[in-house]
Each structure stands twice: as C-alpha cells, then as structure tokens.
Amino acid sequence: MSAGPVCLYCQGSNPPGQTSCRHCGMPLPATAAHAEQRRLRRFTGFCIGLTLFCVAMFFWLPRS
Numbered sequence: 536m537s538a539g540p541v542c543l544y545c546q547g548s549n550p551p552g553q554t555s556c557r558h559c560g561m562p563l564p565a566t567a568a569h570a571e572q573r574r575l576r577r578f579t580g581f582c583i584g585l586t587l588f589c590v591a592m593f594f595w596l597p598r599s
C-alpha cells in the first residue's frame with residue numbers, strides 16, 4: 536500500500552522522500568519517483584485530452 540520508492544537491492548518499501556533504503560542503507564533510485572510523477576502527469580494529460588475530445592464530439596455531432 537506504501538507509495539514510497541522500492542529498494543532495488545532488497546525490494547523493501549520505503550516512505551516517500553527517502554533517499555536511502557531504511558532496510559539495507561543502499562541509495563534509492565531517485566529517478567523512480569520522478570518517473571512515477573511523469574507517468575502520472577502524462578495520464579492526467581491524457582484524461583484531460585479525452586474529456587476535451589468528448590466535449591468537442593458532444594457539440595460537433597448532430598443531436599437526434
């Protein structure tokens with residue numbers, strides 16, 4: 536359920552914002568959190584685009 540980064544070495548979950556693993560002490564991949572944020576932003580942009588597309592279709596298509 537934790538949304539924090541997962542250690543690549545011991546597969547342990549860590550709280551968000553952690554820079555090193557609390558289980559084994561290895562540095563956590565900082566890019567993983569950024570990739571997650573980028574993925575989330577792309578998904579949000581896709582949802583907004585889809586909504587705009589639906590609104591455009593709603594007004595563009597003839598009503599019966």
Ligand SMILES: [Zn+2]
Nearest residue numbers: 542545556559
């Ligand atoms: Zn670890």
